[in-house]
Amino acid sequence: MKKLTVLKSLMIAIIAFLGFSLTSCNDDKYELIPLTLSDVNGSYRARLVTSQGGNFNEKIIEFKAKDSIITFNDFPVNEIVKSVVKDPVKANAAIASLGKIEYKLNYTSKLNTEQNVVELTFDAKVLNLQIPVDGTVKNTVIRLVTKQKGFFVGYDWSMRFALEADKIMVDGVELTPYEVIKYEIPISIKN
Template sequence: MKKLTVPRFLITVLMVFVGFTLSSCLNNDSPEIPPVKMDDLKGNYKGKLIIVQGNSKREGVKDFKVKKDTISFAEFPITEIVKTVVKDPAKAEAALKTMGKIKYELQYAAVINTANNVIELTLAPKTMELQIPVDGVNKKTVVEFISKQKGYYVGLDQTLRYALTAEKITVDGTLVTPYEVIDYNFPFCIKN
């Protein structure tokens, strides 16, 4: 009786062909990440906020809205600013309750970085003017903000990241000294 055998060369070629076929199928299954567009940036956000002043650090969650060229806060966190101006903790808490919600708008210019699939934000913070009530008198307080780095909207995970610093505070025309800067870091913000 004769045995029917397939030459080893044919089996090897067949295995290599099947391997290439399966490999090409696997490579095409990776998800496509769409390129980022300027309109992706607009919307309502909820973000992690880390406020650092000297050795003091406070974390929380903050809501804000991003429009064409503005980041708008319906309630900007001013606790550290007020406590810098009003040293007495009880008076600072009373002032915060009296002042209520403070709105703030942060201007920005944006460009798309196609190589990294991000939108880069050059922040242009404006000064914030507050009237802080202490002992029946309003202290005119001016806070000067700066931005030390660019902000980013990342297309891969669709998050916004940025930071700003309260560099100087002036009360009734006098610079607060000594003063430790207040850093507002938004490391991870997502759309609602």
């Protein structure tokens, strides 16, 4: 009986010791690293969420930010092409023939030291595509807009922003009916 009592007392002492040794110190505070506007420059790997109507698509993309320009070397145009070309087989053939589409997004930056972020105000330009369908080319102009600011966050050195393709013109005629295509980058990590 005494052995059992001693064993229980020893186990309680070990558990108490482990509990105290695993307790974190209260000194674990985030050290603020002040940002500069040039911290935005660099290469990023991002999670892109594309949505149109009730359809969502998620993929990993890469882009670069330098001198107030974000450059996408492979801008996602699948939803745009499928909005213009309704036949899925022809749309996939057109997407394959287009290859990689480069898009440059201009921005101005403003430092917000209070929140340790760089605020990004975008000046989106139109995207022009020559979509091949049945031996002809559909001249397509996509108006891309940004409805809110983007942010480069000093806490985790990530960038967050969103774009919308709110209007498509095909051979000078507005595409109707058309559902807006949203491109959201909720997080992108600087490489």
